[in-house]
Amino acid sequence: MLALNSRTSLPAGQLLALLLVLLLLQGGLIKMLHSGEERFAPVEVGAPLLDVKTDSVTRIQLSDGEHQRTLLKTDGVWYLDSGLPASRERAEQLLTTLASVRVQVPVTRQASSHKRLHLADQDFFRKVTLTGEGDVSLLVGTSPGFRQSHVRLSDDPQVQIAPLDPFRLGLKASDWADPLLLSVANPVSLEMDGVRLFQRDGDWWLKQANAEPQPADTDRAVQAMAALQDLIVRGGFDNYDADVEAAQGFRTEPYRVVTTTDGQRIAFHRRHVGTQYLLAREDVAYGHWFEVERDIWDSVNTPLMTLKVEETKEPESDSLPSPFR
Secondary structure, X not given: OOOOOOOOOOOHHHHHHHHHHHHHHHHHHHHHHHOOOOOOOOOOOOOEOOOOOHHHOOEEEEEOOOOEEEEEEEOOEEEEOOOOEEOHHHHHHHHHHHHHOEOOOOOEOOHHHOOOOOEEXXXXXXXXXXXXXXXXXXXXXXXXXXXXXXXXXXXXXXXXXXXXXHHHOOOOHHHOEOOOOXXXXXXXXXXXXXXEEEEEOOEEEEEEOOOOOEEEOHHHHHHHHHHHHOOOOOEOOOOOOHHXXXXXXXXXXXXXXXXXXXXXXXXEEEEEEOOEEEEEEOOOHHHOOEEEOHHHHHHOOOOHHHHEOOOOOOOOHHHOOHHHO
């Protein structure tokens, strides 16, 4: 390389040409260093990452590339692809979380990084597709921290970090099913073992066949009704098959029938297998058996006659204190 100093003199034309070459080399080097980023549009930091209106979403699909789970919204109610009622709270919580994700400065824009972050087109942790007025898909990859994930839009190579908990993107039916699908809204009476519990003029009564009604303890009667409204299921979602259930039926009479304010009569069946406590409701999931906790089982299996108000006996004369004899 030429050393320009006081002892070296070049004609003005050659010096100008040399400076021009140096400038071109510098420009080429800068272009080479930034060539991998120039094809991307500037990011709008703070803007919503997903261009979707959550109210218009009628389908949520989650996939790991091999298995998938789909939630469908019909007449404002969410269902699993198996037909089971889905948890509205969980579905809407996911939509709210996704809508809250904002564009951030990209962690990387290089396609070569996608596989390392589990965000490649065919190699990802989850792909979440929302369908409403259009389709939008978000790829979810590795987790850089607690309740965080690397994410990118399926049609955009730019990767960023989002406050998205990967453990809330399960693919099992139990991850999304409504745990209250057996519960009864507004029960007004129930029948069990030939005894009927009902309310009349603000008081609760027990009625056996061919017998006069007997007063029931108000607090315990209210608790019996509340147990039906808060009937939480813990298992039985993942082995549900609508075609199989529809072909089966019950060989026994229901053990309990509940009547609601609109006159609907809901029949329940029960089964105890080892440590499993199972309940079925004839009008839900073709009477599929669902597992409940022992305390739930006890609360909906209490014999109704135990709710009867205990009669207060007058003390016998011999048992009275001596001043009253």
